[in-house]
Structure formats: C-alpha cells, structure tokens
Amino acid sequence: MIRASSLYRYRLCPGSLALEAKCPELPPSEDASAGALQHAVLSGTADMKLLTSEQRAAVQWCHADTELLIERTFGEVRPKIFCEIEMDLDGFISGHPDFIAVHKDTAIVLDRKFGRNEVDPAEINDQIRAYSLMTQETFGVEYVLGGIQQPHASLDSRRSLTMYGPKELSEAKIDLKTVHNEAQKPDAPLNPGKEQCRYCRAKAICPAVSKWESSIVKLDLSLIPMEHAAELYVQADVLGKRSAEVKQIIYNMVQNAQAENRPTPGFELKPGIPKRQVESAQAAFDALRSLCPDLKDEVFARLFTECCSVGIGALDSLVARAKNLSEGNAKKLVTGALKEAGCLSYTKPQASLKLVKEEKAAA
Numbered sequence: 001m002i003r004a005s006s007l008y009r010y011r012l013c014p015g016s017l018a019l020e021a022k023c024p025e026l027p028p029s030e031d032a033s034a035g036a037l038q039h040a041v042l043s044g045t046a047d048m049k050l051l052t053s054e055q056r057a058a059v060q061w062c063h064a065d066t067e068l069l070i071e072r073t074f075g076e077v078r079p080k081i082f083c084e085i086e087m088d089l090d091g092f093i094s095g096h097p098d099f100i101a102v103h104k105d106t107a108i109v110l111d112r113k114f115g116r117n118e119v120d121p122a123e124i125n126d127q128i129r130a131y132s133l134m135t136q137e138t139f140g141v142e143y144v145l146g147g148i149q150q151p152h153a154s155l156d157s158r159r160s161l162t163m164y165g166p167k168e169l170s171e172a173k174i175d176l177k178t179v180h181n182e183a184q185k186p187d188a189p190l191n192p193g194k195e196q197c198r199y200c201r202a203k204a205i206c207p208a209v210s211k212w213e214s215s216i217v218k219l220d221l222s223l224i225p226m227e228h229a230a231e232l233y234v235q236a237d238v239l240g241k242r243s244a245e246v247k248q249i250i251y252n253m254v255q256n257a258q259a260e261n262r263p264t265p266g267f268e269l270k271p272g273i274p275k276r277q278v279e280s281a282q283a284a285f286d287a288l289r290s291l292c293p294d295l296k297d298e299v300f301a302r303l304f305t306e307c308c309s310v311g312i313g314a315l316d317s318l319v320a321r322a323k324n325l326s327e328g329n330a331k332k333l334v335t336g337a338l339k340e341a342g343c344l345s346y347t348k349p350q351a352s353l354k355l356v357k358e359e360k361a362a363a
C-alpha cells in the first residue's frame with residue numbers, strides 16, 4: 001500500500017516508490033519531531049506544557065479553528081470525533097488523518113501542517129483527496145469537507161477547504177488509482193524536481209539527481225545563462241538537501257557503531273551540551289529580581305525586558321483570542337497599538353527568489 005502523504009510525489013515522480021524502498025528510514029528532523037509533538041497535543045496524547053509558547057499558539061489556533069468549522073458545518077449538534085485513526089482506501093492507499101468529525105451523511109477531515117513550507121491548498125491536495133475518500137468509505141458518508149490547517153502560513157493560506165460530493169469523490173478515486181498504478185510499474189520513470197525531491201529518501205542514490213550533480217560540477221559559474229538560471233537553482237537546491245541527508249546517514253552510522261563498540265575511523269562523537277531555556281518569563285523575572293536587590297525596580301525591569309524577545313505572531317493570536325477577532329483584524333490592532341506606543345520597528349525587507357511554475361523551470 002502507498003501512503004497518502006506521498007501521493008503527490010508519486011504523481012510527479014512515479015519511479016520514487018521503488019527507489020525509496022531501497023533506502024533506510026532517516027530519523028525525524030528537529031522540525032518533524034516538533035510537528036509530531038504538536039499533533040500529539042492536539043490528539044490528546046501529550047501535554048500542552050511540553051510546547052514552546054509559539055507551538056502552543058499554533059496548537060490553540062488549530063483547536064479554535066476546528067471548533068469554528070464544526071459549528072459552521074453541524075450547528076448545535078456535536079459530531080463524533082476521531083483523531084489519527086489508521087485507514088485505507090480499498091487496500092491501495094493508507095494513511096491516518098489528523099482529525100475527523102462525522103454526523104449523519106457529512107464529515108470533516110483535517111490535516112494539520114506545522115512546518116513553514118506552505119503546502120498545496122485543499123482543492124488540489126492529493127493527501128486531502130485520499131483522506132476524504134477514506135473517510136467516505138469508512139464512515140459511509142456522502143459529503144466530506146476536506147481541509148488543511150497551517151498555523152504558520154500567511155493569513156491567506158492558513159486554512160483551505162474543499163467540499164467533496166459523490167461525483168467528485170468517484171473522480172478522485174479513479175485519478176488516485178492511476179497515480180498508484182503508474183508508480184507500481186517496473187519501468188516507472190524518475191522525474192526530479194524541487195517539490196518531489198524535497199522529502200524523498202532516495203536522493204542519495206537517485207541516478208536522475210546524480211546526473212544533475214555531474215552537470216553542475218562541470219558548470220562554469222561565471223557563465224550561467226539567465227535562461228537556465230531557474231533550472232540550475234532547482235538542481236542546486238535538491239543537491240544541497242542530498243548532501244545534508246548523506247551527512248545524516250553517516251551520523252547515524254557512527255552513532256550506531258559507537259553504541260555497539262565498533263571502530264569509527266576518522267570520527268569521534270562529542271557529547272552534546274543541553275541548552276538552557278526559560279519556561280516562564282514571569283517566574284524568571286521574579287527569581288532574578290531577588291538576585292539583584294541593589295538595582296532599582298525600573299532599571300531591573302528595563303534590563304530584563306531587553307533580554308526578552310517577543311513573538312509578534314503570538315501577540316496577534318493573543319489579542320485575537322482575548323478580543324474574539326479574526327487573525328487579520330487582531331494583526332491590525334496590534335500593529336496600531338505598538339506603533340502608538342513607539343515600540344514597533346520594521347526590518348529591511350529582503351527580496352527572496354520565488355520560482356514560477358516548477359514544470360517550466362525544471363523542464
């Protein structure tokens with residue numbers, strides 16, 4: 001069975017299914033572990049206290065947004081709720097949606113993304129289409145409201161929704177079956193690109209990516225033609241991630257070898273040093289105030305606040321919750337209030353490179 005979360009990659013690069021099966025599982029990155037913890041808090045299997053204030057704000061936003069969707073979809077009725085249940089679609093696609101709410105012939109299915117990279121909106125997102133189909137078949141509903149919540153995305157794309165009825169669901173099933181069948185073929189092609197290669201474990205052994213490497217090594221950097229710059233940019237980006245994965249695999253090998261007392265020629269593992277972090281600014285203020293009795297209150301308060309950084313997005317969420325406002329209106333209010341208080345400044349914006357249509361860039 002293929003995973004719903006990888007469907008989009010199989011659509012773009014059908015050959016990645018077989019190639020990835022030859023690669024070892026990598027341990028989750030720091031971001032992935034942080035995301036898993038936030039999912040666990042939302043599903044009720046981990047304590048909110050384990051989260052940083054920014055993560056807490058993200059989780060609380062998801063929770064409040066979900067309640068809003070439930071109310072708009074089902075009114076006063078409380079639907080049955082299911083979190084992270086493993087499901088499959090006719091035995092060919094599997095997955096576990098983060099959240100499902102069901103009442104009579106209608107369901108909501110949600111996927112939460114805690115990363116900074118914005119994903120495709122719900123109406124064109126293969127993972128949500130698969131989850132909606134699984135929900136329809138598992139619970140026998142006719143209508144599924146599929147949604148993606150991305151608390152760290154820009155305001156416009158923080159939540160996207162799409163409604164599937166019987167016709168759309170049967171079309172989606174045919175389409176996803178085709179993606180599945182193409183990926184199963186022994187001669188399924190490899191088609192490298194920014195989106196499909198980003199999370200593919202096969203980068204380290206992929207012949208299509210290796211071809212890019214040999215052409216980049218031979219490149220005269222003083223003569224990059226502008227018409228090929230976007231294509232080369234994508235290749236360099238994928239190769240950079242491949243190098244990072246090779247380093248991670250070697251790190252794991254050394255760690256395992258040390259644990260088993262095997263030699264690790266050329267390496268030693270230095271023990272890590274735990275980083276200190278303050279859990280509560282208020283408690284830290286009180287504790288340190290008594291350590292500096294000679295400082296006047298206002299001097300200590302100024303020096304202390306100079307050491308604190310404020311998450312402005314978290315302030316927007318705080319005001320949104322406190323005043324029951326949308327995030328957009330809260331942002332305007334916070335910006336106005338901070339400007340008036342003379343404590344808001346803007347960093348100089350730096351233009352970032354945005355690739356238009358990857359198909360064109362990587363073709």
Ligand code: SF4
Binds near residue numbers: 013190191196
């Ligand atoms: S690294 Fe890229 S091209 Fe190679 S299998 Fe994975 S997705 Fe396909």
